Amino acid sequence: MYKLRDYQQQAVNNVVAFFQKRRVPAVIVLPTGAGKSLVIAELARIAKGRVLVLAHVKELVEQNYQKYKNYGLSAGIYSASLGKKDFDDKAIFGSVQSVARAPDEFFNNFSLLVIDECHRVAEEGSTQYQEVIKKLQQRNPELCILGLTATPYRLGLGWIYEYSQSGEIKTDKNRFFKQCVYELPLSYMIKNRYLTIPVKVDIPVTCYDFSELTERGTAYTTAEVEEVLKNQKRLTPLIIKNIIDITERFHRKGVMIFSASVKHAEEIMGYLPKDDARLVIGDTDIKERDQIVNDFKKRKFKYLVNVSVLTTGFDAPHVDVIAILRPTESNSLYQQIVGRGLRLSEEKDDCYVLDYTGMGHDIYAPEIGDRRPRKDTVPVIVPCPQCGHENNFWGYADDDGVVYEHYGRKCRGATQSTSTLEIIPCGFRFRFKICHACGCENDITARECDKCKAELIDAEAKLKQARLSKNAHVLTPDKITFESRLDKNSNAYLEIRYYDFDAKYVSEAHFFNNPSAIKKFNINFLRSHLRRPELAVELTTPEQVVRYQKLFRLPNFVIARKQDKFWKITEKVFAEELS
Numbered sequence: 001m002y003k004l005r006d007y008q009q010q011a012v013n014n015v016v017a018f019f020q021k022r023r024v025p026a027v028i029v030l031p032t033g034a035g036k037s038l039v040i041a042e043l044a045r046i047a048k049g050r051v052l053v054l055a056h057v058k059e060l061v062e063q064n065y066q067k068y069k070n071y072g073l074s075a076g077i078y079s080a081s082l083g084k085k086d087f088d089d090k091a092i093f094g095s096v097q098s099v100a101r102a103p104d105e106f107f108n109n110f111s112l113l114v115i116d117e118c119h120r121v122a123e124e125g126s127t128q129y130q131e132v133i134k135k136l137q138q139r140n141p142e143l144c145i146l147g148l149t150a151t152p153y154r155l156g157l158g159w160i161y162e163y164s165q166s167g168e169i170k171t172d173k174n175r176f177f178k179q180c181v182y183e184l185p186l187s188y189m190i191k192n193r194y195l196t197i198p199v200k201v202d203i204p205v206t207c208y209d210f211s212e213l214t215e216r217g218t219a220y221t222t223a224e225v226e227e228v229l230k231n232q233k234r235l236t237p238l239i240i241k242n243i244i245d246i247t248e249r250f251h252r253k254g255v256m257i258f259s260a261s262v263k264h265a266e267e268i269m270g271y272l273p274k275d276d277a278r279l280v281i282g283d284t285d286i287k288e289r290d291q292i293v294n295d296f297k298k299r300k301f302k303y304l305v306n307v308s309v310l311t312t313g314f315d316a317p318h319v320d321v322i323a324i325l326r327p328t329e330s331n332s333l334y335q336q337i338v339g340r341g342l343r344l345s346e347e348k349d350d351c352y353v354l355d356y357t358g359m360g361h362d363i364y365a366p367e368i369g370d371r372r373p374r375k376d377t378v379p380v381i382v383p384c385p386q387c388g389h390e391n392n393f394w395g396y397a398d399d400d401g402v403v404y405e406h407y408g409r410k411c412r413g414a415t416q417s418t419s420t421l422e423i424i425p426c427g428f429r430f431r432f433k434i435c436h437a438c439g440c441e442n443d444i445t446a447r448e449c450d451k452c453k454a455e456l457i458d459a460e461a462k463l464k465q466a467r468l469s470k471n472a473h474v475l476t477p478d479k480i481t482f483e484s485r486l487d488k489n490s491n492a493y494l495e496i497r498y499y500d501f502d503a504k505y506v507s508e509a510h511f512f513n514n515p516s517a518i519k520k521f522n523i524n525f526l527r528s529h530l531r532r533p534e535l536a537v538e539l540t541t542p543e544q545v546v547r548y549q550k551l552f553r554l555p556n557f558v559i560a561r562k563q564d565k566f567w568k569i570t571e572k573v574f575a576e577e578l579s
Contacts, residue, residue, distance in 0.1 A: 002038055002070065005194070011182040012042050014165065015146060018181045022421050025145040025176055027118060027161045029152050029183040032339025033195045036148050037067035040114055043146070044068055044075075044091045049111025051091045054132065058082050058095060058286075059314065060116050065093040078102060081286065100128035107135040111144060118147025119160050121176055147177055150336045153367045155329030163423050167389060168412045170369060179421075186335050187364045195342040198322075198363050200353045205242045206235055207358035210327040211375075225260045225327065233267070236325075239356050240271035243323050246352065247302070253347065254296070254319040256340055257305045260326035265307050268325065277303035284309075317345035323354040331368075334361035366392045373407045373575040382406050385534045386428040389413025396531075405531035405553060406430075407576045409444050430533050431576060444577050459577035463557060466571075471562040475500050482549045484542035494542035496525075498558045498569075506560040508569045512541055528574060529553055 004012070011028050018026055030036050041064070044051040053068075055061045058081040068075050068091055076086025078094035086092060087106055099106070113136055115121060121129045137143050152160050152170075159170035161177040170180075189195040210228060213220040229236075247255055259265040262281050269279050278292045278301055289309075296304045297316050308326075322341040328334040341351035353363065365379045372394055380395035380403045391413070395406030411428040432441040437454035447458050466472040477498040485495050497507045510521045518540050529552040530536055539545050555572035562568075 004038060004042060007184050008035055008039050011039050014181040019144045023142050023144060024178040027147045027177045027180045029149060029180055031150050031186040031189055032336050033342055034184055034189055037064045040064050041068040041071060045071055047112045050109050051112045052110050053093045053114045054096045055116040056096055056120055061093050061095050096128045100131045107139055110136050113143060113145045115147045117149055119149045119151050119154055151332040153330045153332050158369055167414055169414050169425055196344055197350045198338055198342060198353050199350045205238050207356045208232055208235060209358055213327055222261050226263055229260060229264055236267055237271050240268060243354060247321055252321045255303045255321040256319050257323045258326050258337055259305055259307050262307055265305050268305050272303050276301045280306045280309055282309055317343040320348045321352045325356050327357055328361060331361050331365055338363055368392055368394055380406050382408050384411040384413050384426060384428050387413045387426040409576055459573045462571055466559045473560045475506055475558045477554050477558055480554050482546045484546055492542050494545050506558060506567050506569055
């Protein structure tokens with residue numbers, strides 16, 4: 001019988017404690033190599049009722065089944081591709097495709113459903129997972145549903161669960177999985193030597209440019225990826241030559257190349273040594289795929305090219321080079337791909353990570369759910385001034401790690417009742433849009449007031465309207481200046497100028513001669529311009545603003561409208577307002 005590692009036992013304990021109080025779908029997030037199969041086996045072993053463990057590929061079904069069998073316990077398999085359809089065992093390990101077609105009597109008396117790679121469970125519609133869940137819940141409304149994944153964030157959808165064990169609201173949208181009850185970062189596994197050290201090699205040759213796909217923040221199709229690659233076809237031979245050079249120079253033993261599409265993979269194969277490379281794609285015959293994978297594990301060839309089929313359920317410890325030639329939709333997927341080379345092996349000290357995508361993913365960085373506002377932003381930690389929760393936002397930090405600007409909008413912190421597990425959000429807004437009708441604070445991108453439902457004009461509409469108007473000008477600022485001046489009556493005021501790339505400018509003036517004027521400046525300017533809005537203090541003179549001008553940021557756009565002979569600034573649009 002296996003002895004669980006401390007984190008595996010903690011994951012099991014958290015699951016049991018959660019389901020004792022609530023019966024809503026929950027998630028465990030474990031990185032590649034953390035031993036999900038052992039956690040599943042232990043949960044199946046201690047469960048009081050029957051357990052169904054689902055996976056989408058036969059490799060995972062077999063892997064999970066074998067770990068459970070190693071406890072010395074009997075179990076069944078329900079998978080056409082494995083040639084078994086067992087009914088009566090306490091624990092059944094099945095493929096979702098086969099179980100969805102099982103007769104009605106199969107679904108009786110299950111108390112726990114475990115879904116491996118649960119990010120595949122769709123949110124709506126009659127998917128095979130939903131069909132199975134519906135049949136099980138019809139027979140047992142108190143069914144416990146647990147998902148396991150290494151990639152809880154999906155491009156185009158976002159987080160697959162609502163609330164994290166760390167006290168963070170991941171999304172305010174409705175999700176099938178309600179709560180993550182345990183999460184382990186990849187950095188923990190590497191730091192504690194459960195995984196091999198990844199070494200990200202600085203690539204001396206060029207990279208692909210996938211920015212037109214990735215920067216829009218929505219899912220992209222294979223056809224779109226292939227169109228981008230077609231325009232950069234000359235780069236592929238240079239990249240493959242670089243992979244071969246590094247592999248041979250440093251005597252690497254196993255290389256996995258992750259390609260963007262079947263066409264791309266076939267092109268890659270044309271530049272690799274013919275007798276030392278194989279290709280696996282989704283349409284590869286199962287027997288042929290098994291043979292290729294087994295030959296790779298036995299080191300009969302060195303280069304294994306694949307297209308989205310070996311990111312899960314694959315274990316070849318000798319792999320010591322991961323070459324990424326495909327865009328990755330999230331940091332967690334990137335980490336999962338890298339994880340294919342991090343299995344421990346006596347013959348390797350590290351694993352080279354060769355990233356040819358130019359996307360700048362970080363092996364250790366947390367997943368930031370918001371769209372990256374600028375290419376040069378990095379993940380930063382920003383404590384909430386109201387509840388103290390440490391938020392992960394996009395932003396900037398100096399060489400000492402001190403955060404001087406961030407793009408966070410709302411604190412994601414929340415507290416959870418220990419007795420009822422009810423979640424109470426913090427709700428503090430770092431940046432917000434004030435409703436013109438009721439004065440309520442709304443998300444900066446909101447199009448309708450949360451409180452009174454009044455229509456709010458969004459930034460994109462403002463820009464579109466201004467660009468179409470003859471009496472409006474949209475300036476893209478390159479520089480901002482602050483100067484204390486005196487008017488003709490010797491009253492001090494602050495002039496702020498926004499210069500574009502051609503040194504043309506629009507300006508605004510702010511007086512500080514009474515409490516009302518000071519309040520107006522602090523609301524209209526400070527709130528939106530501060531690099532760190534949570535650190536806001538009241539500034540009462542033009543000289544103070546000039547002194548602290550480094551605290552202020554540029555908007556992306558300034559909209560000015562013609563009034564008589566002059567242009568008056570009426571709106572500003574910042575990066576976080578743009579979708």
